[in-house]
Amino acid sequence: MTLFIIIIVLAIIFDFINGFHDAANSISTIVSSRVLTPFQAVLWAATFNFAAFFIAKYIIGEFGIASTVSKVVLEDFISLPIILSGLIAAIIWNLLTWRLGIPSSSSHTLIGGFAGAAICAGGFHSIHAGVILKIVSFIILAPLIGLVMSSVITIGVLWAFRKTNANKSEKRFRKLQLLSSGLFSLGHGLNDSQKVMGIIATAMIAMGMIESVNKVPDWVPISCFGAIGLGTMMGGWRIVKTMGTKITKVTPLEGVCAETAGALTLFLTEIWKIPVSTTHTITGSIMGVGAVKRLSAVRWNVTINLLWAWILTIPVSAVLAAIIYVIAHSIGI
Numbered sequence: 425m426t427l428f429i430i431i432i433v434l435a436i437i438f439d440f441i442n443g444f445h446d447a448a449n450s451i452s453t454i455v456s457s458r459v460l461t462p463f464q465a466v467l468w469a470a471t472f473n474f475a476a477f478f479i480a481k482y483i484i485g486e487f488g489i490a491s492t493v494s495k496v497v498l499e500d501f502i503s504l505p506i507i508l509s510g511l512i513a514a515i516i517w518n519l520l521t522w523r524l525g526i527p528s529s530s531s532h533t534l535i536g537g538f539a540g541a542a543i544c545a546g547g548f549h550s551i552h553a554g555v556i557l558k559i560v561s562f563i564i565l566a567p568l569i570g571l572v573m574s575s576v577i578t579i580g581v582l583w584a585f586r587k588t589n590a591n592k593s594e595k596r597f598r599k600l601q602l603l604s605s606g607l608f609s610l611g612h613g614l615n616d617s618q619k620v621m622g623i624i625a626t627a628m629i630a631m632g633m634i635e636s637v638n639k640v641p642d643w644v645p646i647s648c649f650g651a652i653g654l655g656t657m658m659g660g661w662r663i664v665k666t667m668g669t670k671i672t673k674v675t676p677l678e679g680v681c682a683e684t685a686g687a688l689t690l691f692l693t694e695i696w697k698i699p700v701s702t703t704h705t706i707t708g709s710i711m712g713v714g715a716v717k718r719l720s721a722v723r724w725n726v727t728i729n730l731l732w733a734w735i736l737t738i739p740v741s742a743v744l745a746a747i748i749y750v751i752a753h754s755i756g757i
Contacts, residue, residue, distance in 0.1 A: 427504045427757070431627050434511045436651045439620040441518050442530040443473065443655015454605045454683075459598045459676060468602070469609040470656040476613025477649035487645065488697030489615060491637040492555060493622025494629070496535055497542040501550035502630045505752050507623060509544075510537035513745035521733065529701030532737045534619055535559055540742025541749040559699060563734055566689060566700040567708025574685035574712030581681055582716070597676040604683035609656075611690025612702045617648040619699050624648070678713040685709040704734060 451465035460468060480487055497506065514530070514537040521528040535556070542550045585593050624644050625637040634640060686702070686709040693700045 427508065428627060428631055431504060431508055431511065432624060434508070434515065435620050435624050435627075436647055438511055438515050438518070438530075438534065439617065439648050439651035440655040440658075441515060441522070442616055442620070443470075443652040444522070444658035451605065451609075454601050454679060459601045459605075459679070465605070466657050468605065469612075470653040472606045472609035473613035473617070473656050474649050474653035476610050476617065477645055479610065480614055480618070481645065484694070487618050487621055487637055487640075489618035489694065489699045490622035490625060490640075492559075492697050493535065493538075493619050493699055494626045494637050495552050495555050496538050496559075497551055497626070498549075499629065501542055501546040502626055503545070504627060504630055505749060505757050506541040506545055507538065507627050507630070508757070509541035509745045509749035509752055510534065510539075510741075511623065512748050513537035513540065513741050516744060517737065517741050528733045528737050529563075529703050530616060531619055531699050531701045532559070532563065532734070533741045534623065535699065536738035536741030537745035538623065539738075540745035543742065544746035544749045545753075560738065562693070562698055562700045563704060563738075566693070567704045567711070569692070570682075570685050570689045570705045570708030571712040571715070573688055574682050574709040575716050577685050578678065578681040578713045578716040581677065585677075594676055597680050600680045601676050601683065604680045604687065607687035608683040608690070608702075608706065611687045611694070613649060613652060614694050615690050615700060615702060617645070617652045620651075621645055621648045622699075678710075678717075682706065682709040682713045685712065701734070 451460075451462070451469050454460050454468075455462050455465050511534075514533040517528070517533045517537075518530055539551050539556060621640065621644055622637060625634065625640050628634045628640065628644075629636070683706070686706040689705045689709070690700070690702065
Protein backbone atom coordinates (compact mmCIF):
# COMPACT_ATOMS: atom_id res chain seq x y z
CA MET A 425 0.00 0.00 0.00
CA THR A 426 2.93 2.35 0.70
CA LEU A 427 4.20 1.92 -2.86
CA PHE A 428 0.71 2.58 -4.20
CA ILE A 429 0.48 5.86 -2.25
CA ILE A 430 3.93 6.90 -3.54
CA ILE A 431 2.72 6.24 -7.09
CA ILE A 432 -0.39 8.39 -6.56
CA VAL A 433 1.72 11.25 -5.18
CA LEU A 434 4.25 11.02 -8.03
CA ALA A 435 1.45 10.86 -10.59
CA ILE A 436 -0.07 14.08 -9.27
CA ILE A 437 3.39 15.68 -9.17
CA PHE A 438 3.90 14.63 -12.81
CA ASP A 439 0.56 16.18 -13.75
CA PHE A 440 1.56 19.39 -11.99
CA ILE A 441 4.89 19.43 -13.85
CA ASN A 442 3.03 18.66 -17.07
CA GLY A 443 0.92 21.76 -16.43
CA PHE A 444 3.81 24.20 -16.16
CA HIS A 445 5.82 22.33 -18.81
CA ASP A 446 2.93 22.56 -21.30
CA ALA A 447 1.62 25.97 -20.20
CA ALA A 448 3.44 27.45 -23.17
CA ASN A 449 1.30 25.40 -25.54
CA SER A 450 -1.85 27.18 -24.40
CA ILE A 451 -0.51 30.68 -23.87
CA SER A 452 2.54 31.21 -26.11
CA THR A 453 0.64 32.82 -28.98
CA ILE A 454 -1.63 34.93 -26.76
CA VAL A 455 1.41 36.22 -24.84
CA SER A 456 3.62 36.80 -27.90
CA SER A 457 0.82 38.77 -29.60
CA ARG A 458 0.41 40.79 -26.35
CA VAL A 459 -3.31 40.08 -26.01
CA LEU A 460 -2.78 39.13 -22.34
CA THR A 461 0.10 39.52 -19.93
CA PRO A 462 1.81 36.25 -18.93
CA PHE A 463 0.07 36.29 -15.53
CA GLN A 464 -3.37 36.87 -17.04
CA ALA A 465 -2.73 34.19 -19.66
CA VAL A 466 -1.81 31.44 -17.20
CA LEU A 467 -4.92 32.14 -15.12
CA TRP A 468 -7.04 32.00 -18.27
CA ALA A 469 -5.47 28.73 -19.41
CA ALA A 470 -5.64 27.12 -15.96
CA THR A 471 -9.37 27.82 -15.72
CA PHE A 472 -10.09 26.04 -19.00
CA ASN A 473 -7.72 23.18 -18.14
CA PHE A 474 -9.79 22.37 -15.08
CA ALA A 475 -13.11 23.01 -16.84
CA ALA A 476 -12.18 20.14 -19.18
CA PHE A 477 -13.03 17.71 -16.37
CA PHE A 478 -16.71 18.66 -16.55
CA ILE A 479 -16.70 18.28 -20.35
CA ALA A 480 -15.23 14.77 -20.13
CA LYS A 481 -17.37 13.68 -17.19
CA TYR A 482 -20.78 15.11 -18.03
CA ILE A 483 -20.80 15.81 -21.78
CA ILE A 484 -18.52 13.19 -23.35
CA GLY A 485 -19.41 10.76 -20.58
CA GLU A 486 -16.12 8.81 -20.54
CA PHE A 487 -12.35 9.13 -20.25
CA GLY A 488 -11.31 7.44 -23.50
CA ILE A 489 -7.72 8.66 -23.58
CA ALA A 490 -7.14 7.41 -20.03
CA SER A 491 -8.42 4.02 -21.15
CA THR A 492 -5.97 3.95 -24.07
CA VAL A 493 -3.01 4.82 -21.83
CA SER A 494 -3.95 2.03 -19.42
CA LYS A 495 -3.67 -0.46 -22.31
CA VAL A 496 -0.05 0.39 -23.24
CA VAL A 497 1.12 -2.52 -21.06
CA LEU A 498 -0.81 -5.79 -21.08
CA GLU A 499 -2.70 -6.29 -17.82
CA ASP A 500 -0.94 -9.56 -16.93
CA PHE A 501 2.42 -7.76 -16.84
CA ILE A 502 1.42 -4.63 -14.92
CA SER A 503 2.99 -4.16 -11.50
CA LEU A 504 3.49 -1.23 -9.16
CA PRO A 505 7.33 -1.17 -9.60
CA ILE A 506 6.84 -0.87 -13.38
CA ILE A 507 4.45 2.05 -12.94
CA LEU A 508 6.74 3.70 -10.39
CA SER A 509 9.79 3.41 -12.69
CA GLY A 510 7.89 4.87 -15.62
CA LEU A 511 6.66 7.82 -13.59
CA ILE A 512 10.11 8.65 -12.19
CA ALA A 513 11.63 8.51 -15.68
CA ALA A 514 8.88 10.75 -17.07
CA ILE A 515 9.35 13.31 -14.30
CA ILE A 516 13.13 13.42 -14.85
CA TRP A 517 12.81 13.87 -18.63
CA ASN A 518 10.09 16.52 -18.26
CA LEU A 519 12.15 18.57 -15.81
CA LEU A 520 15.27 18.25 -17.96
CA THR A 521 13.53 19.41 -21.15
CA TRP A 522 11.82 22.23 -19.26
CA ARG A 523 15.19 23.36 -17.89
CA LEU A 524 16.62 23.37 -21.43
CA GLY A 525 13.56 25.15 -22.85
CA ILE A 526 12.71 22.24 -25.17
CA PRO A 527 8.96 21.78 -25.79
CA SER A 528 8.98 17.99 -25.68
CA SER A 529 5.91 15.83 -25.18
CA SER A 530 4.81 15.01 -21.64
CA SER A 531 2.46 12.44 -23.16
CA HIS A 532 5.16 10.50 -24.95
CA THR A 533 7.48 10.81 -21.96
CA LEU A 534 4.91 9.08 -19.77
CA ILE A 535 4.07 6.39 -22.32
CA GLY A 536 7.74 5.77 -23.14
CA GLY A 537 8.59 5.38 -19.45
CA PHE A 538 5.66 3.03 -18.78
CA ALA A 539 6.50 0.84 -21.79
CA GLY A 540 10.28 0.88 -21.14
CA ALA A 541 9.92 -0.37 -17.57
CA ALA A 542 7.50 -3.10 -18.73
CA ILE A 543 9.85 -4.27 -21.48
CA CYS A 544 12.72 -4.42 -18.98
CA ALA A 545 10.60 -6.52 -16.62
CA GLY A 546 8.82 -8.83 -19.03
CA GLY A 547 10.19 -8.41 -22.53
CA PHE A 548 8.59 -6.92 -25.64
CA HIS A 549 5.59 -9.26 -25.44
CA SER A 550 4.51 -7.40 -22.27
CA ILE A 551 3.41 -4.30 -24.20
CA HIS A 552 0.47 -3.74 -26.52
CA ALA A 553 2.33 -2.99 -29.76
CA GLY A 554 -0.79 -1.87 -31.64
CA VAL A 555 -1.65 0.78 -29.07
CA ILE A 556 1.93 2.08 -28.93
CA LEU A 557 2.27 2.22 -32.74
CA LYS A 558 -0.97 4.20 -32.96
CA ILE A 559 0.35 6.68 -30.37
CA VAL A 560 3.78 6.89 -32.03
CA SER A 561 2.23 7.55 -35.46
CA PHE A 562 0.68 10.73 -34.09
CA ILE A 563 4.15 12.14 -33.38
CA ILE A 564 4.00 12.93 -37.11
CA LEU A 565 0.23 13.04 -37.67
CA ALA A 566 -0.72 15.47 -34.87
CA PRO A 567 1.55 18.35 -36.01
CA LEU A 568 0.73 17.55 -39.65
CA ILE A 569 -3.02 17.75 -39.00
CA GLY A 570 -2.47 20.97 -37.04
CA LEU A 571 -0.34 22.41 -39.86
CA VAL A 572 -2.89 21.61 -42.58
CA MET A 573 -5.83 22.84 -40.51
CA SER A 574 -4.13 26.11 -39.55
CA SER A 575 -3.06 26.75 -43.14
CA VAL A 576 -6.61 26.26 -44.44
CA ILE A 577 -8.13 28.36 -41.63
CA THR A 578 -5.56 31.13 -42.16
CA ILE A 579 -6.16 31.27 -45.92
CA GLY A 580 -9.92 31.34 -45.34
CA VAL A 581 -9.71 34.09 -42.71
CA LEU A 582 -7.37 36.24 -44.82
CA TRP A 583 -9.76 35.96 -47.77
CA ALA A 584 -12.83 36.70 -45.63
CA PHE A 585 -11.26 39.81 -44.09
CA ARG A 586 -9.35 40.98 -47.18
CA LYS A 587 -11.37 44.21 -47.44
CA THR A 588 -11.49 44.95 -43.70
CA ASN A 589 -9.52 47.84 -42.22
CA ALA A 590 -6.28 46.47 -40.73
CA ASN A 591 -6.69 48.23 -37.37
CA LYS A 592 -10.29 47.05 -36.96
CA SER A 593 -9.24 43.54 -37.91
CA GLU A 594 -6.49 43.44 -35.33
CA LYS A 595 -8.81 44.61 -32.54
CA ARG A 596 -11.36 41.96 -33.51
CA PHE A 597 -8.80 39.18 -33.55
CA ARG A 598 -7.30 40.25 -30.24
CA LYS A 599 -10.72 39.59 -28.69
CA LEU A 600 -11.21 36.36 -30.64
CA GLN A 601 -7.85 35.10 -29.42
CA LEU A 602 -9.28 34.90 -25.92
CA LEU A 603 -11.82 32.38 -27.24
CA SER A 604 -9.34 30.40 -29.34
CA SER A 605 -6.82 30.24 -26.49
CA GLY A 606 -9.55 29.05 -24.13
CA LEU A 607 -10.60 26.33 -26.58
CA PHE A 608 -7.02 25.13 -26.93
CA SER A 609 -6.58 25.06 -23.14
CA LEU A 610 -9.80 23.04 -22.93
CA GLY A 611 -8.35 20.53 -25.43
CA HIS A 612 -5.09 20.46 -23.47
CA GLY A 613 -6.92 19.65 -20.25
CA LEU A 614 -9.02 16.95 -21.94
CA ASN A 615 -5.98 15.27 -23.44
CA ASP A 616 -3.16 15.60 -20.94
CA SER A 617 -5.02 15.18 -17.66
CA GLN A 618 -6.39 11.83 -18.80
CA LYS A 619 -2.94 10.36 -19.38
CA VAL A 620 -2.09 10.47 -15.68
CA MET A 621 -5.61 9.27 -14.94
CA GLY A 622 -4.80 6.22 -17.04
CA ILE A 623 -1.62 5.56 -15.04
CA ILE A 624 -3.40 5.91 -11.67
CA ALA A 625 -6.23 3.68 -12.91
CA THR A 626 -3.65 1.10 -14.01
CA ALA A 627 -2.16 1.10 -10.51
CA MET A 628 -5.63 0.67 -9.01
CA ILE A 629 -6.35 -2.22 -11.38
CA ALA A 630 -3.03 -3.83 -10.38
CA MET A 631 -4.10 -3.50 -6.72
CA GLY A 632 -7.49 -5.08 -7.48
CA MET A 633 -9.35 -1.91 -6.48
CA ILE A 634 -11.20 -1.41 -9.77
CA GLU A 635 -11.84 -3.40 -12.94
CA SER A 636 -11.52 -0.66 -15.58
CA VAL A 637 -10.65 3.00 -16.07
CA ASN A 638 -14.31 4.00 -16.18
CA LYS A 639 -14.70 2.73 -12.61
CA VAL A 640 -12.21 5.18 -11.09
CA PRO A 641 -13.58 7.23 -8.16
CA ASP A 642 -14.16 10.93 -8.82
CA TRP A 643 -11.18 12.02 -6.71
CA VAL A 644 -8.84 10.63 -9.39
CA PRO A 645 -9.96 12.81 -12.34
CA ILE A 646 -10.55 15.83 -10.08
CA SER A 647 -6.99 15.51 -8.73
CA CYS A 648 -5.52 15.10 -12.23
CA PHE A 649 -7.41 18.00 -13.82
CA GLY A 650 -6.78 20.15 -10.75
CA ALA A 651 -3.04 19.42 -10.70
CA ILE A 652 -2.60 20.28 -14.37
CA GLY A 653 -4.54 23.51 -13.83
CA LEU A 654 -2.34 24.50 -10.88
CA GLY A 655 0.77 23.58 -12.85
CA THR A 656 -0.34 25.79 -15.71
CA MET A 657 -0.57 28.71 -13.29
CA MET A 658 3.14 28.23 -12.55
CA GLY A 659 3.90 29.16 -16.15
CA GLY A 660 6.85 27.81 -18.09
CA TRP A 661 8.40 30.90 -19.55
CA ARG A 662 11.43 29.23 -21.13
CA ILE A 663 9.19 27.23 -23.43
CA VAL A 664 6.87 30.22 -24.03
CA LYS A 665 9.84 31.95 -25.63
CA THR A 666 10.53 29.05 -27.98
CA MET A 667 6.90 28.49 -28.94
CA GLY A 668 5.82 32.11 -29.14
CA THR A 669 8.79 33.80 -30.79
CA LYS A 670 11.42 31.41 -32.11
CA ILE A 671 9.33 29.40 -34.59
CA THR A 672 7.65 32.40 -36.26
CA LYS A 673 6.37 35.83 -35.23
CA VAL A 674 2.68 35.52 -34.34
CA THR A 675 0.04 38.24 -34.81
CA PRO A 676 -3.42 38.11 -33.15
CA LEU A 677 -4.98 36.88 -36.42
CA GLU A 678 -2.38 34.13 -36.75
CA GLY A 679 -2.74 33.29 -33.07
CA VAL A 680 -6.50 32.75 -33.51
CA CYS A 681 -5.91 30.52 -36.55
CA ALA A 682 -3.17 28.47 -34.86
CA GLU A 683 -5.06 27.97 -31.59
CA THR A 684 -8.31 27.12 -33.35
CA ALA A 685 -6.55 24.54 -35.52
CA GLY A 686 -4.77 23.12 -32.47
CA ALA A 687 -8.03 22.92 -30.50
CA LEU A 688 -9.85 21.16 -33.35
CA THR A 689 -7.01 18.65 -33.64
CA LEU A 690 -7.16 17.90 -29.91
CA PHE A 691 -10.94 17.53 -29.99
CA LEU A 692 -10.62 15.06 -32.90
CA THR A 693 -8.05 12.96 -31.07
CA GLU A 694 -10.28 12.99 -27.99
CA ILE A 695 -13.04 11.47 -30.14
CA TRP A 696 -10.54 8.93 -31.52
CA LYS A 697 -9.29 8.22 -27.95
CA ILE A 698 -5.68 8.78 -29.00
CA PRO A 699 -3.31 10.48 -26.52
CA VAL A 700 -1.38 13.06 -28.51
CA SER A 701 1.10 15.76 -27.68
CA THR A 702 -0.37 19.24 -27.29
CA THR A 703 3.19 20.46 -27.87
CA HIS A 704 3.38 18.78 -31.26
CA THR A 705 -0.11 19.94 -32.17
CA ILE A 706 0.37 23.65 -31.50
CA THR A 707 3.86 23.62 -33.04
CA GLY A 708 2.42 22.26 -36.29
CA SER A 709 -0.36 24.84 -36.15
CA ILE A 710 2.09 27.72 -35.63
CA MET A 711 4.18 26.44 -38.54
CA GLY A 712 1.05 26.37 -40.70
CA VAL A 713 0.16 30.03 -40.15
CA GLY A 714 3.78 31.03 -40.69
CA ALA A 715 4.04 29.06 -43.93
CA VAL A 716 0.92 30.77 -45.33
CA LYS A 717 2.63 34.13 -44.85
CA ARG A 718 5.76 32.82 -46.58
CA LEU A 719 7.85 29.69 -46.14
CA SER A 720 10.84 31.73 -44.99
CA ALA A 721 8.76 33.11 -42.09
CA VAL A 722 9.15 29.74 -40.35
CA ARG A 723 12.53 29.14 -38.73
CA TRP A 724 12.89 25.60 -40.03
CA ASN A 725 16.20 25.02 -38.18
CA VAL A 726 14.34 25.49 -34.86
CA THR A 727 11.62 23.12 -36.09
CA ILE A 728 14.19 20.44 -37.01
CA ASN A 729 15.69 20.66 -33.51
CA LEU A 730 12.22 20.25 -32.02
CA LEU A 731 11.58 17.24 -34.25
CA TRP A 732 14.69 15.52 -32.90
CA ALA A 733 13.48 16.11 -29.34
CA TRP A 734 10.10 14.61 -30.24
CA ILE A 735 11.61 11.51 -31.85
CA LEU A 736 14.02 10.90 -28.97
CA THR A 737 11.47 11.37 -26.17
CA ILE A 738 9.93 7.87 -26.19
CA PRO A 739 13.17 5.85 -26.53
CA VAL A 740 15.09 8.02 -24.03
CA SER A 741 12.25 7.80 -21.51
CA ALA A 742 12.00 4.05 -22.08
CA VAL A 743 15.73 3.48 -21.48
CA LEU A 744 15.69 5.75 -18.43
CA ALA A 745 12.69 3.87 -16.98
CA ALA A 746 14.39 0.53 -17.63
CA ILE A 747 17.47 1.69 -15.72
CA ILE A 748 15.31 2.91 -12.83
CA TYR A 749 13.42 -0.39 -12.81
CA VAL A 750 16.68 -2.38 -12.59
CA ILE A 751 17.83 -0.19 -9.67
CA ALA A 752 14.44 -0.50 -7.94
CA HIS A 753 14.43 -4.28 -8.41
CA SER A 754 17.97 -4.60 -7.08
CA ILE A 755 17.05 -2.84 -3.82
CA GLY A 756 13.93 -4.94 -3.36
CA ILE A 757 11.18 -2.54 -4.48
